[in-house]
Amino acid sequence: MNAAAPQRPVILAVDDDPAVLSAVRGDLRSRYGRHYRVLTAAGGAEAVGTLRQLKVRGDATAVVVSDQRMPGVAGTEVLTAARQLFPGVRTVLLTAYADTEVAIGAINDLHLDYYILKPWDPPEERLFPVIDDLLEDWHANNQPSYxxxxxxxxxxxxxxxxxxxxxxxxxxxxxxxxxxxxxxxxxxxxxxxxxxxxxxxxxxxxxxxxxxxxxxxxxLGHKTHADGEVFDLAIIGAGPAGLAAAVYGASEGLRTVCLEAMVPGGQAGQSSRIENYLGFPTGISGADLARRAVTQARRFQVQLLAPSPAAGLDLSGPYPRLELADGAAISAGAVILACGVAYNSLGVPGSTELEGRGVFYGASLGERDTVRDEDIVIVGGANSAGQAAVYFSEYARSVTILCRASELGAKMSAYLVEQIAGRANVTVRCGTSVLSVEGSERLEGVVIHDAATGVSERLPASALFVFIGALPRTDWLPPQIARDGRGFILTGPALGGRRHRTADGDRDPFLYETSAARVFAVGDVRASSVKRVASAVGEGSVAVQFVHQVLHG
Missing domain, CATH: 3.40.30.10 (Glutaredoxin)
Structure with missing residues (x-):
């Protein structure tokens, strides 16, 4: 092994073909050799030995790139060992076209990050973008102790x-x-x-x-105040819909500000892994997706403020005016409401008192370490609940899913239902509901009721994660913004023929425009929207085209 500077993270390349190994080593060193130690192993067994040495020495290992077809120890076995020794390592499988099914299986079974077909020429198009992306992800989650x-x-x-x-x-x-x-x-x-x-x-x-x-x-130096009071476009909410609108608006020349009440990413940002979003065949965590989107928005000079909650919307003037919780105000030529939803309260005895002390709304992925080897309960039957169950099953001793529906697939995607079925420590209890939660200083148990049998029982649990539907974050909006009976914002045709009066005459509201001219709504907060990340991104980007029309005619 090369005795390079120990502070540099390692990129390990593995292949039993000397010519291929020489090629991948040359490409990786030419691009990354200045900031990383590019090590090589001439076979699977040697690679596992090298990884063990790196672990013993405490050397940071960022990426392992391994061929699949090697005698003795195959590439998938090398990458499995790498993940066991370095849980945060990023993994790439080099494979021939005939072995793509093996690579796809590794994505599902081993959480493989990427596979690359050989040959990868030119590396500037087929190798380096993949490694660049994985290194960025690795660094985002692996910082030096200082x-x-x-x-x-x-x-x-x-x-x-x-x-x-x-x-x-x-x-x-x-x-x-x-x-x-x-x-x-x-x-x-x-x-x-x-x-x-x-x-x-x-x-x-x-x-x-x-x-x-x-x-x-x-x-921490997070930006919470705007540089100015007047913008072309103001966006409320930095979930997928709001971030998409921010990127498209700013990239097309609009002076854009995006206000987020808490953390960019919205509910999607709490997802441990989104596997059905186009363009990410290995899936992507909600936090990583949000981080990428935030980086992209800032690259286009979006002023992203978080936390910066909106407190009111004044529609009395010619342009919408946002009132912020800190007393500041922002005027904009157009406003996009992408303020999302909040999970419904469980509303059973003990739930309020124990919130944050074992009872959590949403995934709360930061609780990963606290649930290790514990018994936990997840309430809900949609994708968010399924993603949380799969994620926490890697750490908890047991995961029990409580679902009111008669079957888990009623609201959950098939791929999640299949993954849950394959987890030995996950139990699904359909037709059940929570009667109460118990504990003095912390959660100790959950009392549930089975509708089919009429039997109630107590489940020991140290954590309860709740995903039982959501209500829109619209209570701060003025009455001029029409909403349905649950508070979701009505837009376009759903306004029932309402017209907007403008200087150029009356017109129909645009597709995502609300009952107030120049104010749009997208994503989960909009009535009848499809509650999926891809739909939210689509709505956010399309709304910007209508913004251009109200700003420029």
């Missing part, structure tokens, strides 16, 4: 959960210490002054005691 934000708090604290969830969803590299069980956590708490938990220590050494999200965002 760049980590450290959090000290109790596992059973609602405020600690809020802080960890905020950091995790923003993909802020974090090290977590449970003050109840970590000696190092207690030492940090004592050294910082014991002024309250959770304690957050930023990479520059600033200590924050029990910060709210706004204070945390400010300390």
């Amino acid at each position: 760049a980590l934000t450290r959090v000290v708090g109790s596992r059973w604290s609602a405020r600690t959960h809020e802080v960890r969830d905020y950091l995790q969803r923003n993909q802020v590299p974090m090290q977590w210490f449970d003050v109840d069980s970590s000696p190092e956590g207690r030492q940090l708490f004592e050294a910082a002054g014991q002024d309250g938990l959770p304690l957050v220590i930023t990479p520059d050494g600033t200590a924050l005691h029990a910060p709210d999200v706004a204070a945390l965002a400010s300390a």
Whole structure:
């Protein structure tokens, strides 16, 4: 092995064909040799041995690129070993066209990140873009220790959960210490002054005691205030619909601001893996999709503000005017409402008292480590619940899905139903509902009722994740914005023939335009929308075309 600088992450290339190995080594070193150690192994067994040595030495391993057809130890076995030794490593399988079925199987079974058909010439088109993308993903989740934000708090604290969830969803590299069980956590708490938990220590050494999200965002340098008060386009919400609108609007020359009440990504940002979104054959986590979209939006000079909740919408003037929770105001030629939805409250005895202390709404992927080897319950029968069940089954001792419907496939995609069926530690209980949750300082059990048998029973559980439908975030909007009986915003033809009066005469509302001229609604907040990421992205991008028409005629 090459004794290069130990601080550089490793890219390992594996192939038993000397000519192929030489080619891939040459290509990788020409592109990445300055910032990474490009190591090679002339076969599967040698590769596994190299990976073990890297693990023992504590060397960071970013990407493993392995051929599939090798005697003794195949490529999929090498990549499996790599994932076991380095859980965050990115994996690429080199394969011939005849072996693409093996690669597709590895995507499903091993969570393979990518496969590349041989030969990969020219590497500038077929190899480097793949490796660049995987390295960006790896770095987003693997920062050096000096760049980590450290959090000290109790596992059973609602405020600690809020802080960890905020950091995790923003993909802020974090090290977590449970003050109840970590000696190092207690030492940090004592050294910082014991002024309250959770304690957050930023990479520059600033200590924050029990910060709210706004204070945390400010300390981390997140942008929360706009540079100016007048924009061409203002977007409320930075989920897939809002981010798509922001990218398309700014890329077409509109001065664009996007306001997000909490964390970019919306509900989709909490998904552990979205596998049916076009263009990502290996799937993509909601957080990674949000990170990419945010990067793309900022590249086009979108002012993305988060957290920056909207408090009101003034429609009395010629142009819409947004009133923000911090007292600021923004005027825009057009507004796109992409404010999304919030999960319904469970509304059973004990659920309010234990929220954040074992009862969670949404996936709360930051709780991955706290559910390890525990018994957990997931309530819901749609895709979000299924994705959470698959994700947490990798860590929890048991996962029980409670679903009111008679079968899981009623609202869940078939691919998720199949994955759940293949998980030995996942149990599905259809026709069941939650009667109450139990616990004093934390969740200890869930009482459920089976509608078919009429029997109620108690399930021991340390965590309960709730996905039981959602209501739109529209209570801040003025009455001029027409909504249906559940609060979802009506647009276009759903307005029942309502007309907009303009300087050029009356006209019909555009497809995604609301009952207020120049105000549009897209994504989950819109009545009768399809609750899928691809649909939200499509609506956000199409709405921008109508924005151009109201701005420029």
